[in-house]
Structure formats: structure tokens, C-alpha cells
Amino acid sequence: MAAAEAALQWLNEQKENEEKQDENHNHDGAGEAAALNGGVVSEKVKNSLDVKISKSELESEEKGTKEEPTRESESSILDASAHYPRDKHISIQRHLADLEKLADLREVSHNTHLCVTDKKKPCPLCPEEKFKACYSHKLRRHLQNLHWKVSVEFKGYRMCICHLPCHPVKPNLFGDQCRVPQGLSKLGAHYHCIICAATIARRTDMVGHITRHVNKGETESRFITVRAPASEVVKESATDVQVLPNHSTPQKTDSYFNPKMKLNRQLIFCALAVLAEERKPIECLDAFGATGIMGLQWAKHLRSSVKVTINDCNEKSVAIIKENCHLNKMKVKLNLKEGDNDGTVGDGEENTDTIEVTKMDANVIMHLRSFDFIHLDPFGTSVNYLDSAFRNVRNLGIVSLTSTDVSSLYAKAQHVALRHYGCTIVRTEYYRELAARIVLAAVTRAAARCNKGIEVLLAVALEHFVLVVVRVLRGPSNADNSAKKIQYLIHCQWCEERIFQKEGNMVEENPYQPLPCDCHGSMPGRTAVLLGPLWSGSLFNTGFLRRMLLEAVQYGLDEAQPLLKTLVCEAECTTSKRFSTHGDENKQEECGVYIKTSNTSAESCVVPGKRKGEELRGKAAKRQRAEHSAEHPAFYYNVHRHSIRGMNMPKLNKFLNYLSEAGYRVSRTHFDPMGVRTNAPLAQFKTVLMKYSTPTYTGGQTEGPVHLPGEDHGGGEAAAAADPKEEDAEFSEDDPCAESHPAHCAAD
Template structure:
């Protein structure tokens, strides 16, 4: 019996004419919604619905008439006041998710790296809720940023103002300054002001221009992308957090088709597939506003997908960005994949593009077309190294391991081949992005259209020459391609074996057992089999004969 229900008790039926049957001998009474449930099976389903909604306490049992006090949490030296049901989105206006701490730290390091290029920055947290993210920006970056926290809900706006006062920050509401305390110390006077607005996010982004915009709605963010790219400044950054993982991870394929216009299936590389879906949606929204993008990094974890892009203004950049949105051919037998070749001509046999020969050996249609997806790089090595420096500078220890993994993944190299550098050298590390190389003259590029066009043209030429240096798309899961009856080598050793064979290889944050490499699946399986050892069980050990490397990989797999 659930804690929110009273024990069952038999009740004599009130016979009024023939409306109530005399067979009713007992019922269950819900003390949450005062509903009367006749059968026990119906009561169990009724309880589950209350539990799923977070309604596990009765609203009729009131011990005290005073309103419950709000709880105060602390994250990254920032105090934030939350509602009693702060972790349940359906029960509170100001939702606060402690599991998104990693997401907030990544965005903070991104903004800190951007603040080194030019300052002050106009920053927007479009969906503030408790305001924790904007408070961290203003408290740790000070006057380098001008933070605007927005939320449509009036209760959330009130809570954001309280949290600003709690952290002794100045609040600007409707051009009126409200100080958080009676007197501010010398250290607290260096903190930046926070502007709190109560407005629809689309309206606010249409009215004002920003250098940095973060979108984190509850679910998909496709409804706010057009407004975000309408007034974003040149060389600015847009970060998008998507929490609709059921559609992005191919659990609700019809929803992904509705929101993103993308056809997907569940694959071994479904997390990177989700990241490329979001980047493709962001790229299309930017191209509609005559802007291009450069992906700084894309992260897909268990409960969110984070995409951070830099905005490049101009139709030339928009055209270059649109060309990187392509369809993917995926083999459903061996899970080999390849992006379709450029061109508008209809190909007679698209299966020829796949490296595998499943279509010739298997009956029926073996491949499926997925997309449209982002086909270019998902990481900028230089910007990630600057983020690593900022994480060291500000003492953000939780994400340093993740950023290092992203750096190895962007270069597609092993950790043993990565040369350690001091923070000062990391900060001066040359990036692939020409804008970041010339950070001292960034404002000069913003002053004249001719200079910006020249820089964008140079960037496009450099990107064409650096196509071969991009990390390979997608990855292979070592367990998905394991061989029956064979013991696989350890993952670290297998990575070394692939590197010794002449292939680029690295681990990936998308999958702990994933291997990102430019080796075709046929070579991948061949090397995996070559260094696997047979499993001797019972009498099978005497009659086992190891296959030679010259034999067919398909025969060895069988």
C-alpha cells in the first residue's frame, strides 16, 4: 500500500434505487485527490500516476499552517534559493537540475574563453529558472560580462532577483537598479550587474543583440533557433542544450522527424548521431539568417546534448555551412556507414558508396538513408585547449577530464601521444579558427565589412585545405563487433594495435567502449581478430585450429 493512501476498509453500499450494485463490498479512498477506487488493481494504477507526477504527499494532512521555507543550495561558490519541489519540473516553476552541473561548467568555460577575445560581452541566459547559470557568469567573470537572465514565469523572475540579492549582486529591472545588500564590500563592487527580464525568449532575442546566447528550454530548442541567429553579433557564440533525448536517441523516431525533419534509427553510434542532428538544425537556422557556423564542440551525455557554435556572418559562410549538411548511408547488417557524395545526379546503385559488400551477399535491401546530418567536424582543438586553461584558472575540476578527452578526440590521437603543456602554452596554442588566432584584432574585423569578408574568405580556403586533418566521423563499439569464441584484447592495447597499423585512432566521450578511427570496418574487424585469443572450453580446445590472417574476415567471423 502506498504511503499516500489509507488502508482499505469495507463499506456497506447505499442502495438508492437500482443505481448502485450490492456487490460492492469495499473501496479505497485516495487522500491526495479524494477519489474513490473500487478495485485494488485500479488503485495500483492510480498510485503509480501520482508517483510519476511526484505527488507522494497528501495536501489534506497539514501539520503546520506556515509556508515551507525554500532550500538554499550551493554550486561553484554561488548560493541559489530553490523551491521545495525544485527537482520536479511538473510541480515547480523554477526547475533546478543538479545533474546538469557538468553542462553549466562547460558553458561557463566557453564564456570565459570568449571573454579573453573581447570584453565586455552581452550574455543572455534565455531560460533562467533559478538563475544559477547567469549568477555564476557574473560572479566569476565580473565586469567582463553583462549578464541578462530572462524567464517567462513571474515566480521565476522573483526567485532570480532573490538569488541575485543572496549573492550580493546588483539587479537591473526596467532600468532601475536594486542593490542586493545595504553596503557592498570592495571585492563585491567589482562584480557585474545582472539584468532580469520577464519576456518571451523569442521576443527578447529579436529586440536585442548579444555576443553570447545560451538556450536551454525544457525539451527541444528548435523553436528558438531562428530568433537566436537573427541578432547574434558576428563572431559570437550560441550554445544549445537539448534534453529531448527520447527523440534524439531514436526512441521516438516520429518526434525526431517532426521537430528536426530527420530520419534516424537506433545505431551503435546513436549519441554522435544525435549531436549531428542538432548541429544540422542549428546550421539551417543560421543559413536562413545569412550566417554560417563553426562548431566549437558537441557533447552528448546520458541526459542532454550540448552544441556550441561560433557565428560567421555573411552569405559566403552561410553557403559553406549549408554544403556540410548531408545524408548518411547506413548498412543495417554490419553497421558500416558513409556520407553520400556531393552532387545532384541520381546514382544508379547507391550501395557502391559503402565499403562493405553486404548488398551483394545478403538478400533484399540492406542499407537505409539517415539524415540530413552535419557531416563536418564536431570539435575545434584550439578552442578546447583554451577551455582547458580556463578550467584550470577558475578551479573547475569536474570537467577537466572531459575536456582532455574532447581534445584527444578532436585530434584523433592517443593520450600517450599528447604532449603535456603548461597553462601559459595552452593559452597561446594556435587554433584552426583564424579569428581566434588574431584575437587582438577581433574588434577591427567587426568594424568593416570588407575586412570581415577577407577574413571569412581566408577561413574558407583554410578549411578546404584542412579537410584531411578533421577527425573521422562516427566510431565503432568494440563489443558490438566482438567475435564469438574469442577473447578481445584490452581497449588500450587495441588502440595501440590500430595506431601501429597506420590508422588514426582515439577514444570518444560518446561511448566508453567506442573507438574513433579512420580504418574501415573490414580492417577494424581484421585487426580485432588478429589480436584476439581463443576461448578454450571443454573438449573444444583440442580440435581448435586458429585461422590464418589471410583468410576472409567474413569466414572468420562465422
């Protein structure tokens, strides 16, 4: 308050000088300038010193002022202009000169009529107890060193440190020191936030506070008019969406958009397009909309085949989804309340281009309404929404879920996987397929609790996500059949061999007996661990994947086509690389739905009205289930993991041909670029790899069988590997349907 009193005293002296000048000079010229100076000073007293002065004390000053714009816009005392309001704190300034003007540090040459430069002046940001009034040169050094150099910069403004008693100090922190006025001024150093007007004591905390505002997109304040960060328009699959500059940080933005998930969105779109061909129209739900790009792609390309509902529980995300719908010329039907479907925004009646946008919790909307297609893509694990997803999903509908908690699924945080999924896992060479089977086990248990079974259509595990697409089969019998496929896995930690535990409740005398390896007999101690429970069934449906490939070609989804081709080969366990998207199309029953595939027989065609046709259809369905159960071997082997030291292994494609010639089913896998999916045991896998490897000293120029000294055992194993080939050949001659490969998927 001492600084305020000094300012008022200086104000009175200034008014006396102005009155003397008015008597000696013309009232038209000098009187107007004096009134203007009085107006500027009054604003300085009210704003710079942040002191409440009664209206009666300032009436005499305001009477002489006229309603004119201030001449000093950028160089005014408080940097007050039309664009920046005058209620910001005095510690927030643009330049050091503005801070000096706040203390009235002016040159004598420019202000010869003001004889105040020789007087001592107080610091406007410090109380008199901390810094006493001093001359101009000392006050200038004080402002520069103790206020300006330790300031925090934001958008061209500097938030200088303030020592005025405006920061609340808790009396119980330092005991009796808070009772002393000097201690109070010493403990009151703080910064004023330019955005939210908060007072923060430490500079590092202030920097972090401003950074959090920027990450959340909060750059507007009541002190300065800062424009919000310009939103950029991102185009993907002929769909435009507006995103914020910080859209890649999901924890700090309301419009999370990840460009790396484009492949994931294309796969989900292909699955929805296949379902739209089976029945029309279908109701689909994007439970976590964010920017709404996925639902917009569904509505824009599939049109009248789908009725899209985009949901998000965040109000800002709902506003962004609404803007993106208008950007893509889609009408919006808003439903902001639970159980209320009357709120409609848009011109005209509801048509095929209308998207329903809801603001609810994902569990609530899935409990209230039924859908044919549900996609779950939360931040992290999706186990919290599985029960709600399977509660009201329609029969033969599809549920797809994307799990991004790869740290727990890929065995980097094993305790988190045990907490979320109830599975015991370790880091293995096939950890990505293990992650997909963990998610499928959780999905199966959630569906079984609702008396529903599942059929796995697609399971993809890549670097950033794990995608699972399943078809829902209603009925307790389907739920029981699906629950039986959840088994434990026996994994040898020495040789990486693995096998699913047999069904049954009886305790085995030797738990290592199911393993094909003999590591337990040759190694001391325990050599194997029990992993799971996991999904032990098939991960792919060949017919569904082929139809997804056709949809990807039709809509021009270039990034999804190579992956879908790899998945088809992996599902059939073949090394074919040439695909034909056109061919003979017959009807084949797949989970009660008649679909179009090219790998069918005449027996699968339905003859209506005849008992014989029903019997043939039942036999074809049974045989198809048997083929699907053994469609592809479980898990895969990494070639580099089992390579022989000192030997150059053959090229991967040639090695696949060698295994195929040995009589085993073999294919590459999308889980691992150097992985090989085969039904060969690990011992035979190593035998073939050893047979066609070359020593390093030969330079690896030739590839073929090599016999090193003391390799009689390897030759015996190679001969033993040739026997199954002959047996399989004889078996294939007896039963031509044992290994059926599609005609349009032949090799080059």
C-alpha cells in the same frame, strides 16, 4: 436541516438548564461558566453544522458571553485555536475524539450536569435521510467505520468523507434519480480538500489531488496554517542557490534544478570564459533561468567581463532568481515588461555586480535585443527557439544549446525526431554522435535562414543531454558553406558500415556503391538505409577546446577537465594522454578571430603593412580550413559490437596502439567508453582485431598474432593492412605536415 433543528432544540434546553442553575447558585461562579458553555455551543452550531443562522437568533446567546479566550484550545469542538482559523469544514479533524466531540459523544461521568447522553443524536456529517439519529454507542461506530477509516490524511489532519448536500451533482448524469432526495444524498458523498476547498467524490482522486498540490509546492491553505516546505541552499562552484524540495521534477516545480547537469554548466562556463578573453565586455543571455544558477556563476566569476541577463517567463521563477541574486550579494535590475528597461531594484547605480532579470518569453527577448552569447536550455527540444536565437546574435558570437529530448534523439522515439528535426534515423552503435549531428543540422538550417553560417566549436552527447556550441559567421557565403555540409548518410544494417552520400543532384544507378562493404552483393534484399539529413562537418575545434581546458584549470573545474582532455584527443584523433597547459603561444586565425594556441607555424603570424604577410596569412587560413575539414574521422566503431565469437580481444589501449601501428589515425571517443574513432574501414578494423585476439581456450594470457586453421584469408588481409602503412610512411616522408601532432600533447 433536520440536524440543525435538533441542535437548536438542544440549545434551548441547555439554556433553560443554565437559567435554573443560575437561580440556585452564585451568579459570580456559575454564571460565568454558563456563559462560557453557551459561547462554545454557539460556535458549534455555527461551524460544525455549517448552517447559516441569522444574527437575531444568536443575539440572546452572545449577550451573556464575555470576551475571554476559550479554555479548550486543542480539545475544542472544532479544534479552533489561534493558529488554525475556524472556517475549515467540519469533516476535517485531527483526531477521532474531535469528531466524536463534534457529535457531542461525551461520557456521563465527566458531564453529570448535562442530561443529554441518553438521547438520540444525529450524525454531523450525514443528512437525516441517510442516517437517522441514534444512541451514542451506535453513532460512535458509525463515525469510526464510515467516516474515519476512509479518510485521507495530510499534515496531521484527516479529511473524512462527507455526505452533506454540499457537493454539486449534475442532473443529467443519472437522469431521474437526482430528483429524489434520497438519491441526492446517496450521490453526494465527497471529500473537502484542506488546501483549495475543492470537493472530490472518490478517495483515490482525492489522494492524487493532494499529491499534485504537494508536488507543486502548494501546502498553504485558508483553513490551516501549514508552513511552506523549507527551501534548501545548494552550493555549486562557489555559488549559492535556494531550491525547493521538489526541484528535481521539472514538470511540477517552478525552480527546476538538476545536480546531474553540473558538467553541462561547467562546459558552458568555459566556453563563455574563452569568448570573454576575445572581447570585453560581452552581453550574455540565459534564456531559461529557472533558479538562475548559470547566470550567477557567469557574473560571480567573470565579473566585469560580462553583462548577464537571466530570463524566465514564470513569475515564481523570477522571484526565486531575485532571491538567489541577493543571496550571492548581487544587485538586481528587473525588467518585467517587454521593451521596458527602466525597472531597477537595488541600492546605488548599476555596476559590474548587477544582473538583469527579465520576465518574457525567450523568443520575445531574443527578437528585441542583441547578445554576444546565448544559451538555450529548455525542457525538451530547443528547435522552437533557434530562429529567434540566430536573428539578432552578433557576428562571431556564440550560441550554445542543450537538448534534453534524448528519447527522440537517441532513436527511441523515431517519429518524434522526424517531427521535430525532420530527420529519419534508426538505432545504431553510434547513436550518440548521430544525435549531435541531428541537432547541428537543425542549427545550421536555422542560421542559414538568417543569412548566417556556423562553425562547430563543441558537440557533446552524454546520458542526459546533448550540448552543442557553435560560433556565428555572418554573410550569405558563410551560410551557403555551412548548408553544403548537411548531407544524407548511407548506413548498412548488416555490418554497421556507414558513409556520407556524395554531393550532387544526379540519381545514382547503384545507391549501394559508395559503401565500402559488399553486404548488398552477398545478402538478399535491401541492406542499407538512408539517414538524415545530418551535419557532415567537424564536431570539434581543437584550438577552442585547448583554451577551454586552460579556463577549466584556471577556475578549478575538476569535473570538466577530464572530458575536455578526451575531447582534445578526439579532435586531433590521437591517443595522447599527457597534457601541458603551458607552452609557446602564437597567434592563429580562427574564423576571423586571432586566438592563442600552441599548435601554430611561423607563417600564421601576421606581418602588418606588408602584402607578403597578407598572402601568408591567407595561405595559412586556407591550409587550416583544410586541416579542420579532415581533423577527425566521422563516427566510431564499438569494439564489443565487432568482437569475434570464441576469441578474447586485446585491451582497448593496446588495440589502439595496434591500429596506430597499422598506419591509421585512431583515438578514443567520449560518445562511447568502448568506442574507437578511426579512419580505418570496417574490414581493416576487424582484421586488426582478429589478428591480435586470442582463443578463449588459451585463457587469453598472451596477446599477439594468432593463425587458426583456414585463416589464409585473414593473413592476406593483414598483409594488405600493412601496405597502407608503408604508403603512409612514404607519404609522410614527402610531406612532413601531413600528420602534425602538438609537442605538448605527447604520449607517456
